[in-house]
Amino acid sequence: MAEASRIFHSTLFPTLSLQLSKPCYNSHVYPSLSLKKAPRPVQCSVSTSETKSTSSNATQEVPWGCDIDSLENAEALQKWLSDSGLPPQKMAIDKVAVGERGLVALKNVRKGEKLLFVPPSLFITADSEWSSPEAGQVLKQYSVPDWPLLATYLISEASAQKSSRWCNYISALPRQPYSLLYWTRAELDRYLEASQIRQRAIERVTDVIGTYNDLRLRIFSKYPDIFPEEVFNMETFRWSFGILFSRLVRLPSMDGKVALVPWADMLNHSCEVETFLDYDKSSQGVVFTTDRAYQPGEQVFISYGKKSNGELLLSYGFVPKEGTNPSDLVELPLSLKKSDRCYKEKLEALKKHGLSASQCYPIQITGWPLELMAYAYLAVSPPSMSKQFDEASGSMDLDVTSPKQLNRRVFLKQLAVDLCTSEQRILFRAEYILRRRLRDMRSGELRALRIFDGLRNIFK
Ligand SMILES: C[S@@+](CC[C@H](N)C(=O)[O-])C[C@H]1O[C@@H](n2cnc3c(N)ncnc32)[C@H](O)[C@@H]1O
Structure with a gap:
């Protein structure tokens, strides 16, 4: 997964700047x-x-x-x-x-x-x-x-x-x-x-x-x-x-x-x-x-241009066929839970990196940025992982909502269904992998935390 994240990181972000010159x-x-x-x-x-x-x-x-x-x-x-x-x-x-x-x-x-x-x-x-x-x-x-x-x-x-x-x-x-x-x-x-x-x-x-x-x-x-x-x-x-x-x-x-x-x-x-x-x-x-x-x-x-299905719908009014757009992505909102007993400490750690309690990360079917993993690890880290933390708490808010899903109505509905299907596919896969990774992390796998120096420090 780390590999996938790295590849994703190197392809997604340059895409945004490349767009300007292409x-x-x-x-x-x-x-x-x-x-x-x-x-x-x-x-x-x-x-x-x-x-x-x-x-x-x-x-x-x-x-x-x-x-x-x-x-x-x-x-x-x-x-x-x-x-x-x-x-x-x-x-x-x-x-x-x-x-x-x-x-x-x-x-x-x-x-x-x-x-x-x-x-x-x-x-x-x-x-x-x-x-x-x-x-x-x-x-x-x-x-x-x-x-x-x-x-x-x-x-x-x-x-x-x-x-x-x-x-x-x-x-x-x-x-x-x-x-x-x-x-x-x-x-x-x-x-x-x-x-x-x-x-x-x-x-x-x-x-x-x-x-x-x-x-x-x-x-x-x-x-x-x-x-x-x-x-x-x-x-x-x-x-x-x-x-x-x-x-x-x-x-x-x-x-x-x-x-x-x-x-x-x-x-x-x-x-x-x-x-x-x-x-x-x-x-x-x-x-x-x-x-x-x-x-x-x-x-x-x-x-x-390398646009997500949502962006294509936004500007051009169409959604490519399911699974055909390698540039498709969904922004995943993550947030610390206010009820997390370590909320303050975690927020402090995030602030040091210019991050806030809620962050959006782009995810593609092929992966997501390493920063998302670091954020997610921090969000779910139990107190036992830090001397400052009192009890296990916190979980990532995966904001996966399910869509409620004549002529014009059928047409718009079809576009919406196409968009939702592609976005849901990315989100469900991300949710599955994230949950698995976060479970691994709870059982002691802390390597990914090293990607953020500051985050690593708070777990010393
Ligand atoms: C630049 S125009 C292309 C010419 C347009 N088909 C026409 O007949 O005037 C862009 C529009 O073409 C349509 N279009 C372009 N690519 C498409 C695609 N892959 N699938 C569906 N519609 C597409 C969309 O309606 C879009 O707003």
């Missing part, structure tokens, strides 16, 4: 959405409990985009892309088994081939030209950060319809992206009850609502002719943020610039590939290098 879809860190000129925190004036716009199962849809389970508008998109400078491609948009619509190989593709080549003239970035230049000027004047700016830009261009140069692109975007932003508070509470993703989803919904309200109060209400509420409202922002969360790319080779890259954003994610989108300076376009071969007709994949 050309993955939007960073795992939710960007700051607040406006630069808003020193006060973003207000969330709309409750995340069921509201007018979210209370019914039939969420209002925006009047643009298409259903992605059909190939509606895909042909027009491909034609517009090649007319706009996209070189001939070895892939085409088609209906696919994973992700409904995606890119499939038209010819044999070798491992190590560079595919795509989307030129910068086809990127949508914070510097893109607005069909309504006044709208762009106002947002620049208020120094609106990239994400809210891009969300507003997308709505502005979508409402310009045929006079926007992005008309064909926007028509091929999903009318309702798969996103937790469309789940009502009741659905989040009910379906994600057992997952930590529930809290993060609530925060994300709250942030998006707060950002829209901030923009409305500080900017849109002052320029109602440029930003009419019939166009710039909570529903259209839910759509545009849903699009950004599921499609925006961070390009490390362009200093981390974020962009919507038409065509490249038709690629679906697979946990089995490790290739990412990035800007290629030599060919001057967004590319990815295949890490496996494809035959004509096969669906082509990239990786959206």
Whole structure:
């Protein structure tokens, strides 16, 4: 187990920092959405409990985009892309088994081939030209950060319809992206009850609502002719943020610039590939290098990053098939019991290491950090193991809750069941191994305690 823990430790933590430098879809860190000129925190004036716009199962849809389970508008998109400078491609948009619509190989593709080549003239970035230049000027004047700016830009261009140069692109975007932003508070509470993703989803919904309200109060209400509420409202922002969360790319080779890259954003994610989108300076376009071969007709994949199933659900609205995601992890909360007679002494020992009475540790099906073991050992250590301790007490709080587990309901339920199944599998395995290890430790196996110098000291 120590070996597994060590391996885990060396793979999990670097993953988090690697993500920042890898050309993955939007960073795992939710960007700051607040406006630069808003020193006060973003207000969330709309409750995340069921509201007018979210209370019914039939969420209002925006009047643009298409259903992605059909190939509606895909042909027009491909034609517009090649007319706009996209070189001939070895892939085409088609209906696919994973992700409904995606890119499939038209010819044999070798491992190590560079595919795509989307030129910068086809990127949508914070510097893109607005069909309504006044709208762009106002947002620049208020120094609106990239994400809210891009969300507003997308709505502005979508409402310009045929006079926007992005008309064909926007028509091929999903009318309702798969996103937790469309789940009502009741659905989040009910379906994600057992997952930590529930809290993060609530925060994300709250942030998006707060950002829209901030923009409305500080900017849109002052320029109602440029930003009419019939166009710039909570529903259209839910759509545009849903699009950004599921499609925006961070390009490390362009200093981390974020962009919507038409065509490249038709690629679906697979946990089995490790290739990412990035800007290629030599060919001057967004590319990815295949890490496996494809035959004509096969669906082509990239990786959206080494993300847990919960994070994939949070940003992209899907959960990979059970057992297929080696990056899946669950945060395990551990805490000292207040009733532990050695509570104070244990807390002191933890504090010396900058830890508190409750700590969260990431666990994967393959293992967990050594620090988790040290914490767990300390939590269950009986007084007989230290001269300071009076009687055996303390146990680890393994916070394993079981999930309580038509159309929309069935779909959301399925996502929730998939997420819960994968998270439970990790938790149950961790619980089993931890309990066994802690039993061993009670019968005198103290080696693991040496991993924390301070912890070792208190058992002298
Ligand atoms: C960047 S888009 C990819 C293209 C998208 N399928 C489309 O038709 O527009 C990301 C979205 O594709 C879907 N998707 C991508 N990878 C998936 C996967 N492995 N399983 C299920 N859905 C996936 C999700 O709806 C996600 O929000």
